[in-house]
Amino acid sequence: MGTSQTSAFLGVVHYEFAMQLRRKAMWVGLSMISALLFFILIVTTGKSPNTDTPQDALGYMASGLTFLLSIGAGLLLANRIPRDRTLRVEEVLRVTPVSDSIRLFGKYLGATLAVSIPILLIQLAQTAYIANYFQDGAVFPRSLAMFFTVTLPALFFVGAFALAFTTFLWPPLFQFLLVGYWVWANGNPDDLPFFTPNGTLLSANGDYALKGLFAYDLPSMGLSHTDVTPWLALANLAVILGLAALALIAASGIQSWRYRNA
Amino acid sequence: MSRLYYEARALGARTFGLPLLAVAIFVGVSWLAAYDVQATGGTATRAHGDAALGLLFLLEFGLPPVAGIAAAYLVSGNPAIELHLSLKRSYAATTLLRLGMLTLWAIAVCAVTSAVMRQTGYWLAPQPTPLDQLIWLAPLLWFISAGAMLSLLLRSRVAAGAVLGMIWLGELFFRGQILENIYLRNVYLFLTLETLPGGSAPDAVYWTQSRLTLLAMAAAFFLIAAALLRRNEALLGHEA
Numbered sequence: 001m002g003t004s005q006t007s008a009f010l011g012v013v014h015y016e017f018a019m020q021l022r023r024k025a026m027w028v029g030l031s032m033i034s035a036l037l038f039f040i041l042i043v044t045t046g047k048s049p050n051t052d053t054p055q056d057a058l059g060y061m062a063s064g065l066t067f068l069l070s071i072g073a074g075l076l077l078a079n080r081i082p083r084d085r086t087l088r089v090e091e092v093l094r095v096t097p098v099s100d101s102i103r104l105f106g107k108y109l110g111a112t113l114a115v116s117i118p119i120l121l122i123q124l125a126q127t128a129y130i131a132n133y134f135q136d137g138a139v140f141p142r143s144l145a146m147f148f149t150v151t152l153p154a155l156f157f158v159g160a161f162a163l164a165f166t167t168f169l170w171p172p173l174f175q176f177l178l179v180g181y182w183v184w185a186n187g188n189p190d191d192l193p194f195f196t197p198n199g200t201l202l203s204a205n206g207d208y209a210l211k212g213l214f215a216y217d218l219p220s221m222g223l224s225h226t227d228v229t230p231w232l233a234l235a236n237l238a239v240i241l242g243l244a245a246l247a248l249i250a251a252s253g254i255q256s257w258r259y260r261n262a
Numbered sequence: 263m264s265r266l267y268y269e270a271r272a273l274g275a276r277t278f279g280l281p282l283l284a285v286a287i288f289v290g291v292s293w294l295a296a297y298d299v300q301a302t303g304g305t306a307t308r309a310h311g312d313a314a315l316g317l318l319f320l321l322e323f324g325l326p327p328v329a330g331i332a333a334a335y336l337v338s339g340n341p342a343i344e345l346h347l348s349l350k351r352s353y354a355a356t357t358l359l360r361l362g363m364l365t366l367w368a369i370a371v372c373a374v375t376s377a378v379m380r381q382t383g384y385w386l387a388p389q390p391t392p393l394d395q396l397i398w399l400a401p402l403l404w405f406i407s408a409g410a411m412l413s414l415l416l417r418s419r420v421a422a423g424a425v426l427g428m429i430w431l432g433e434l435f436f437r438g439q440i441l442e443n444i445y446l447r448n449v450y451l452f453l454t455l456e457t458l459p460g461g462s463a464p465d466a467v468y469w470t471q472s473r474l475t476l477l478a479m480a481a482a483f484f485l486i487a488a489a490l491l492r493r494n495e496a497l498l499g500h501e502a
Contacts, residue, residue, distance in 0.1 A: 068432050172423060175427055
């Protein structure tokens, strides 16, 4: 029973990963936006006091990329669950021996990992530019470490909420609310007259990891008043991955409720 | 008239409701900001200024992208497309009619919002009338036509919404670098907010030129979208 559910889960992950990876619109859409990111990279690298060392340039690049492309990933994943309904395959998938929650978690893991591939490639291309500019190849391992601790957790966070909310929300409405949340959650706490998750342990934009693990602290980030140790950074990662897990559990519950009351 | 009523029902209350929801959210946040300023000992002038800024955000930054996402969603993904393509009235004409209805509705919401802002004394923008209607008209038409074009080009309305969402955020986050580039600043979508005192481009002289450039781009995107709607075989193809 355990091994067949595990192999079913891995099968779902593999299938959803392959399906999402083949989605041309994802590659084209993310490439279009990477043009903006490359423009920013070219005009800032080495040309401002925040980006005149390879480490600072990498941090600036990772921060901007995480901010912009994780929202892109969340927006792209907005139709994964409604799509099963519109294509009428949901009923067919429900009669397979795989349980509904395993299908949901497998879809989440497969689709989110697949959407992280073009983002990783964009990050590596930008790292190559930085390496060439500063003639320093040692930026690559640091960039990969940044991807796994800064960008990927943000993608897991946004992906979980994308799947959870679109079990009941209309995709364009979810897209609008997600962008609104992201603007609120990344606004500078000193400027905004009300509470924002930016700078708290709930922030999913990678600031804690960048400051605690890579000693990068841009003045406009929300952590200008906080001392971040590596443990605090890991605590932030644990909080946002925990929230992602909660979102998925809620999604599974909403989905079961919908199936019972369809 | 009954045709228009039918098309409006086909679009659904949620398509027309999305701009209204944006109005509600931005007005709510502006009120919250003004209340917070007053409750923490700020002056009434400052509270009024913050609320007016929030409303200008609604007009230029909130409504156009939301209308663009709605436009991207309505242009493709028609579940009865095979049937539609076989009818006497062309699919392109029907889709453009629906797009036109969304555009007129979005224009109406923006126009009423800006009139109410002016009447109640919350108007902050320095540009002179009647040119200042371009504050919202240029980005609105740009986002709607870009949404329609991207939805047809990418063959995926959600991916088109994703690209619009990333443009929306990218232009906000990277406005410093964009406004320093002499080419990109002419197509910066939220320029009016930056021409306010304290923005990144105060009293920008290229504001009118930028708005007209955006309108020209919107016209070009619209023509591309209209041309793409005529490719029947491509419309019947798979999602990307």
